[in-house]
Amino acid sequence: MIAIDMHVHPGTKEYLVDAGGKYLADALAYFHKKDAVVSVETMAKHYRDLDMVAVLLAWDTETQSGLPPVTNDYIAEIVKNYPESFIGFASVDPWKGKIAVAELERAVKTLGLKGLKLHPIAQAFYLNDRRFYPLWESCAGLKIPLLVHTGTTGVGAGVPGGDGLKLKYARPIPYIDDVAADFPDLTIIGAHPSWPWQEEMLALAVHKTNVYIDLSGWSPKYFPPSLIRYANTMLQDRILFGSDYPFLSPERWIADFEKAGFKPEVRQKILLENAKRLLGL
Template sequence: MPRAVDFHVHLPTTEFMQVTLGPYARAAEKFFRTEVKLKDIEQIAADYAELDMIGVLLAWDAETATGLPPLGNDYIAEIVKRYPQQFIGFASVDPHKGKVAVKEIERAVKDLGLGGAKFHPGVQAFYPNDPQFYPLMEKIQELGIPALFHTGTNGLGAGTPGGMGIKLDYTRPIYLDALAADFPGLTIIGAHPSWPWHEEMLAAMQHKTNIYNDLSGWSPKRIPEVLLREAATRMQDRFLFGSDYPFITPQRWLRDFEAFDYFTPEAREKLMWRNAQKLLDHTAVAQMKFSG
């Protein structure tokens, strides 16, 4: 079994950091108090192999709202194809592209073999529960893949006048609650600790069992303890480990997590990989890695 599944991995490549993120990258580095060193795919794969981790690689398409080119689904799928033991890929589509987005998510799953969908409502400028995007959500539910949505504050644009145009209201988890109600067959993952609306996230998770939370993007030392306590106890089946690499490395996240001694071995195992296995067992990579 792998040591962990890192459910939230961005690529520190030129294609993502300089082309797709473009002007947002510097603000993100400042927010995370880090300087991202660019790496090639071979180095990233070697790093995750050394850590004995599966990484969930995230595509990115916010073209309508930002005017920046996507980090395409074909790009992510090719990496997964090259390193099938190391990575699982999540597709991204721009919801504003309408029928094109619906066709693309189907192609990404059926033809490219990607295992989930990734959205950033703040940067993509949309509400997940807006009915105009429901044909897309219906297709994702039909495909049987999880959908991951950024929630809470945003490192992109943080600390700049006007936040580079990004509006935080799009990222409130209460909108995922409405989406979960309208699509009970859709597995929804709120990415990050959702601060300052983390209690909204907990309320939605408690009420609707098709909502999960990944704890990426924050050092565990900074995560509101109420979330970690729930991850250790009554909602231990619905939290996921994620780093938000390269802005936070998995090494740092796990090192800081060691301070929390109230996780039982069973709860820790669920957070690190068992809950991810449950959500990803439809993918070929997970079937290979978890078959032992």
């Protein structure tokens, strides 16, 4: 295994079409990936050929979008069929309240999923809203990381009104910062370079050691210098490779990463070692 890709969506119809609706149709157009739908077999072969393991993410925006989720059972089934290629992260819709908490417990204890992925913009909620604190308590109790989208998003991008989605929910401070402060035992991964709040995310990760950053969704070619500087120094043990497949391919990401100014001694930590430690592998 040469790398762990910490941020991978199923490139299948179940995610891109059924659960994604107009939101992901617009995301695919925004990323110039109109014909992205593949089979699970193709996706597994893609990662096997690259000698990488992919962290595969469920998706549930039902309250906000009215669309069906990519269920935790669907992700668990893929992991069961391709254990050499995939590790599964659950998703729940925070607005489902007690049902969401119970579903998370089931997804981890019964289905064997290893983390929780949330998208505050697509799910239209603030992380620091006290109504959702039982979910963060549950994550901490289950000892699983919380992977949370930060910064702007391809979802609903490039159309008038952004499909009605609001970017405010994905600001690191105060939303992630509050939860990181209130749950020091909870590991939180801020997904993506957090534009336009990159400096906030870096400050938050420097201040709180339970906070990690995944670098998915952007080619390293476009990373701001501050992100590369902190990845090379103070944050080198808490920065993680992620592609955001199928929107960005892992091979394109790695090719651009090699040229982006990361120190050779830090490279292996970002691609593999930090994720291994985080996932307890």
